[in-house]
Amino acid sequence: MSAVDSRLADLDRARWRMALTLTGATVLLYFGFIALVAFGRPILAVQVVPGLSLGILLGALVIVASWVLTWIYVRWANTVYDPQVRALLESGR
Amino acid sequence: MTQGAATAIGQPNAVAMAFFFVFISITLAITFWAARRTRTTEHFYAAGRTISAGQNGFALAGDYMSAASFLGIAGLVSTTGFDGLIYSTGWLVGWPVVLFLIAEPLRNLGRYTFADVVAMRMRQTPVRIAAALGTLATVTLYLIAQMVGAGGLIRLMFGFSYEHAIILVGIVMIGYVLFGGMIATTWVQIVKAVLLMSGALLLALLVLLRFHMSPVALFAAAAERYGDGVLAPGKLVSNPLDAVSLGIALMFGTAGLPHILMRFYTVPDARAARTSVFIATGLIGLFYLLTFILGFGAMVLIGPETIKAVDKGGNMAAPLLAELLGGTPFLGFIAAVAFATILAVVAGLTLSGAAALSHDLWVSVVRKGRADAREQLRVARMATLALGVVAVGLGITFKGQNVAFMVSLAFAIAASANFPALVLAIFWRRYTTAGAVTSMATGTLATLTLIYLSPTIQVDILGQGHAWFPLKNPALVTLPLSFLAGILVSLLAPEPGASAGFTRLERQTHLGTAAE
Numbered sequence: 001m002s003a004v005d006s007r008l009a010d011l012d013r014a015r016w017r018m019a020l021t022l023t024g025a026t027v028l029l030y031f032g033f034i035a036l037v038a039f040g041r042p043i044l045a046v047q048v049v050p051g052l053s054l055g056i057l058l059g060a061l062v063i064v065a066s067w068v069l070t071w072i073y074v075r076w077a078n079t080v081y082d083p084q085v086r087a088l089l090e091s092g093r
Numbered sequence: 094m095t096q097g098a099a100t101a102i103g104q105p106n107a108v109a110m111a112f113f114f115v116f117i118s119i120t121l122a123i124t125f126w127a128a129r130r131t132r133t134t135e136h137f138y139a140a141g142r143t144i145s146a147g148q149n150g151f152a153l154a155g156d157y158m159s160a161a162s163f164l165g166i167a168g169l170v171s172t173t174g175f176d177g178l179i180y181s182t183g184w185l186v187g188w189p190v191v192l193f194l195i196a197e198p199l200r201n202l203g204r205y206t207f208a209d210v211v212a213m214r215m216r217q218t219p220v221r222i223a224a225a226l227g228t229l230a231t232v233t234l235y236l237i238a239q240m241v242g243a244g245g246l247i248r249l250m251f252g253f254s255y256e257h258a259i260i261l262v263g264i265v266m267i268g269y270v271l272f273g274g275m276i277a278t279t280w281v282q283i284v285k286a287v288l289l290m291s292g293a294l295l296l297a298l299l300v301l302l303r304f305h306m307s308p309v310a311l312f313a314a315a316a317e318r319y320g321d322g323v324l325a326p327g328k329l330v331s332n333p334l335d336a337v338s339l340g341i342a343l344m345f346g347t348a349g350l351p352h353i354l355m356r357f358y359t360v361p362d363a364r365a366a367r368t369s370v371f372i373a374t375g376l377i378g379l380f381y382l383l384t385f386i387l388g389f390g391a392m393v394l395i396g397p398e399t400i401k402a403v404d405k406g407g408n409m410a411a412p413l414l415a416e417l418l419g420g421t422p423f424l425g426f427i428a429a430v431a432f433a434t435i436l437a438v439v440a441g442l443t444l445s446g447a448a449a450l451s452h453d454l455w456v457s458v459v460r461k462g463r464a465d466a467r468e469q470l471r472v473a474r475m476a477t478l479a480l481g482v483v484a485v486g487l488g489i490t491f492k493g494q495n496v497a498f499m500v501s502l503a504f505a506i507a508a509s510a511n512f513p514a515l516v517l518a519i520f521w522r523r524y525t526t527a528g529a530v531t532s533m534a535t536g537t538l539a540t541l542t543l544i545y546l547s548p549t550i551q552v553d554i555l556g557q558g559h560a561w562f563p564l565k566n567p568a569l570v571t572l573p574l575s576f577l578a579g580i581l582v583s584l585l586a587p588e589p590g591a592s593a594g595f596t597r598l599e600r601q602t603h604l605g606t607a608a609e
Contacts, residue, residue, distance in 0.1 A: 051313025
């Protein structure tokens with residue numbers, strides 16, 4: 001296995017680590033919310049300000065946070081992963 | 094006299110007709126333009142891989158946001174309050190999973206269908222057959238739900254008969270796909286996504302104008318009139334396991350929907366696939382946030398009783414709101430948007446079903462990959478026509494039936510048959526032909542069986558006293574079962590060729606063809 005190959009394998013592993021971590025975060029986020037819906041009704045009924053219950057606030061936050069997670073991944077892939085792969089492939093030529 | 098009786102819904106609406114006519118004219122012009130560019134299967138299935146990340150982001154959103162989510166969730170929120178919002182979040186959280194696990198490897202490995210990726214290092218025939226059956230099961234169930242919904246909706250909004258509505262949808266949709274293939278389908282999705290987003294934004298804006306531009310003031314008004322209970326979880330989630338099971342189906346089913354997966358082949362590379370999911374997630378997220386405002390707006394300004402008087406399911410909440418705030422012209426616009434939404438979704442579904450029939454079954458299984466380009470394109474078009482006719486037939490057959498459960502059934506099959514096979518094929522070196530076939534077959538059959546034994550069919554539809562299986566959605570059981578079956582069978586009978594293939598494809602999986 002050449003040096004380029006082993007560096008690429010490292011990059012591979014880094015990508016999967018990132019992908020699995022973020023997937024785990026999404027799963028925790030959503031099923032945490034569902035667990036609250038199922039078992040924490042009194043908590044979600046609390047109104048932060050009149051009209052804005054914790055349930056509505058957290059529901060909206062789940063949506064926003066999911067989007068932020070995709071942003072984190074895309075940013076990492078575009079600024080860290082892609083340039084390193086490209087640099088390696090060019091050095092390997 | 095109730096407000097419901099004063100609505101123009103259900104009467105032929107000149108503005109709706111005019112908007113609808115404009116939409117049809119524009120999309121058919123696009124189809125004509127696309128037809129001249131559709132010369133090979135690469136164009137027909139994958140739009141020549143020339144769709145940009147931004148365009149694909151809108152098209153993904155267009156493919157995913159069905160009339161059910163626009164009208165259904167707004168209706169659910171308007172009649173139940175917070176409980177409807179559980180769906181708004183659930184329909185979104187699959188997208189990060191699509192991005193992190195599926196989009197890039199799929200783009201790097203496959204050509205037209207997700208079966209390309211599963212079958213890549215396996216024996217083609219058995220895997221292609223199993224994957225095509227998984228695809229066709231998902232697509233058919235989704236199509237039935239869309240067609241039946243379309244018939245009812247168009248009857249309610251335009252006053253056409255149910256059968257005429259179904260046939261009209263069928264003919265226009267077949268026209269898009271048959272002649273314009275993926276290029277036309279993509280642009281229909283984009284036009285529809287823009288229309289749907291602007292319609293929802295405008296409607297939400299008109300609602301908020303009545304509440305000093307404050308969503309919180311709107312929620313407070315709802316709580317004041319209907320009690321604080323509308324802002325908190327209610328009766329919908331009486332069984333926590335049911336909620337978790339539905340959540341699993343929505344989250345992992347999105348990553349197994351054939352018509353969504355197919356869209357990643359239309360962009361030039363993995364980077365564009367990645368960016369397109371980010372854009373789609375933003376659009377879909379914004380749309381579901383808007384359903385909060387539309388739903389509570391309809392609850393306060395129109396009232397759950399009036400909404401249910403027009404349509405028992407609450408589906409007319411958004412159109413009623415449009416009529417109240419913008420008069421008959423705005424109602425006409427929203428009605429036309431709902432119609433465009435249905436057309437676009439069924440076009441995407443039909444194209445992915447046709448790809449499974451022609452690319453996976455005919456070209457790969459029957460002809461063993463020996464079909465020339467002309468034959469491939471001809472078969473793809475024949476499959477489109479056949480599937481379109483079947484969709485119309487099914488729509489008419491299921492008239493008046495309760496088919497709402499079929500959407501969650503489609504998601505359950507996608508999550509339990511397609512998703513595990515795809516993930517194991519991408520991730521796991523020791524996955525084998527027998528393992529892939531077993532996991533897909535187990536996922537499909539277990540889902541169908543458990544849905545049949547569930548309260549949805551036994552109690553709600555067949556009127557039995559109790560159901561053998563307690564959960565409305567089986568994904569909590571069937572997704573792990575499918576993974577387990579695939580892993581066990583692969584470990585029991587190793588397939589050295591498939592493992593060697595994994596090593597061979599490893600770089601391409603992660604790095605794309607640039608790494609070859």
